[in-house]
Amino acid sequence: MQMNGSNPQQEREKYVKAFNSTMIKIWQEQISLLGVIDTGALYRSVVALGMNADGKYTSVTLSQSFNTYGLFVDYGTGSNTPRGNSGDLGEGFTNRRKRKRWFSRKYFASVHNIQEFFADNLGKDCCLTIAQALNPDTMRKNVTL
DSSP states (O other): OOGGGOOHHHHHHHHHHHHHHHHHHHHHHHHHHTTOOSSSHHHHHOEEEEEEEOTTSSSEEEEEEOOTHHHHHHHTOSOOSOTTOOSOOOTTOOOOOOOOOSSHHHHHHHHHHHHHHHHHHHHHHHHHHHHHHTOHHHHHHHOOO
16 A cells, blocks of 8 residues: 555655765855855865665665865864964954855755655655554454464
8 A cells, every 4th residue: 555656665765865966966056156166176075975775765874075174164264374373363363264154054954854854754654554554454364263
């Protein structure tokens, strides 16, 4: 028995497989839109490392990678001082770096979306399992006389 002709497990598999590649596209788009390109190294470093899932796609591990300095760009931190500075960043110091949120905003929104998808999808899968277990035809087959 399937609800609306859908298979929750196949839906999870499809969603998960698309997640990594979609995140990479989104991040590269944000890097371009926000002008986070100096040498292009960060843009080129953004890759999907892989995905691990159990047979039913109820337990999933997704991995992406990018150059570490991308986090400093995202948070607007990093080396703000000229070489040879004594380390005194007191009065008159201005942080020249501006936050360019190419990573965090889209990432956390996407993680929230995948959590909501799994909650909804696994709930439907559970309902389907219970409906099948309570199906009178199935119950008759499982009764031993």
